[in-house]
Amino acid sequence: MPDETEILAALFAASLGLTEGSSPQGSAAAREDLWHGFLSRLAAATQAESALLRLGGPGRPVTGWQVGADWDGPAEAVVERMRSGRVYSQIDLPGAGPSGPPLRALRWRLGREARVLLALRRRGEDFRAVDGLQLSNLIPYLGVVLGGWRQLEEERARALLDGQIAAALGGGWILFAPSGQVSAMAEGLEARLQALAGLSLRADGRLSLPEEAAQALRLALAAVAQQPGTVRQVVLSTEPRVELRLGLQTVGGELQLTGRLRHALSARALPCDRLARAFGLSRSEARLAACLCDGLSLAGAAQDLGWTLETARSTSKQIYARMEVSGQPGLLRRLLASGVWLD
Known part of the structure; x- marks a missing residue:
């Protein structure tokens, strides 16, 4: 009892x-x-x-x-x-x-x-x-x-709520031991990295990285551990791009090797209807806007969508007019600065 x-x-x-x-x-x-x-x-x-x-x-x-x-x-x-x-x-x-x-x-x-x-x-x-x-x-x-x-x-x-917003914007964090093993990471980040870039945790607790990225991470960890105040940037993946900014930070009352991570966002991964509603576009216009936001040229977007170049060109003009932007750079700024990623 x-x-x-x-x-x-x-x-x-x-x-x-x-x-x-x-x-x-x-x-x-x-x-x-x-x-x-x-x-x-x-x-x-x-x-x-x-x-x-x-x-x-x-x-x-x-x-x-x-x-x-x-x-x-x-x-x-x-x-x-x-x-x-x-x-x-x-x-x-x-x-x-x-x-x-x-x-x-x-x-x-x-x-x-x-x-x-x-x-x-x-x-x-x-x-x-x-x-x-x-x-x-x-x-x-x-x-x-x-x-x-x-x-x-x-x-x-x-x-x-903070974690959900950070994840929607491609952000996250990883805490490392001096040996390079991951001691903790943002909830859901491991699954996101696996799905986006094939990055996962190995059985020994380290990130599974290409050799060049693994070597860069080892050097960055050593430099930051030896020189407090130092910040090192490590590219964990180039396609899609995943960057880690590594430094010493007090977490839970202890000074820890902390990596702030950001991965590339894909507008084409967003629901087409969400883009269309957010900017007053048709579904076809929303699909092309997503391609242009992801960095494709008009020719590349036309090929991706199975359109002719002339169709892509005329549709892009309609998009720029509806969104009141000047060309692809304006479209990119408008989309990336919007709250459409946070639904």
Whole structure:
């Protein structure tokens, strides 16, 4: 049976999203499992058939976890009338009536509006006094733990949004060990590099690169490690172009070899309808605009699309007029500076 230390350890681990050997950036499913683990330990210690934790409030979405037999917990109208920081039984739960299965419930106010409900239920024999004490012992920690959890979740959501925008614009980051092994990289970057340029991580943790690029990376890592303040640029791939700017940067309180990466964007990889809607073009015009943005000449674009050169030339004039740009350089600037990449 779990003791109080194990229950508290599970509570703090869930709030941080940390399993043994994991990072706070673990998967959402893994973080959900941690909350279920905390409730399972609490249920085992109190011999509860059901345990739930609910976080919500007026006008706020409800977040919750539950283990054991299905149970929704006390009704919202009942929870509204509960005092913060008091452990209730089925007998003194406000407005719930004197009958019903044995339960213990604790409400805690989180900030001005949010509230926390922690509740246990069993069938048959009532809870012991020590079982209610298990809930009482959690009171000093609930506000700190769940307040911290909510802040971390907000920061994770913002970091995810930042990462999605960086990925859409071809950006990413890689952290290297002095030996050249990759210690961490932006989420999804490995899959992008593999799909775009055939670059992947080898079994030894190093990037799989052509020999020339691998040698350039080794030299850059050595130079940056030996001379703080130095920045080196390494071309990891020429087609498509993938560039890495390597320097020392403090990450997580430690000075680390940090590579900021950018890979070439392809307008032809964007959905044609998205380009057409963004700039008021027809589908044919959008296809040609994408080719010209990717650096193809009119002749090259005509060949790529299976058009005659004259068709490509007349269509390009229509594009320039619709987008109010002067020639291919203006088209390129307009497209690359637009938000069409971020949908």
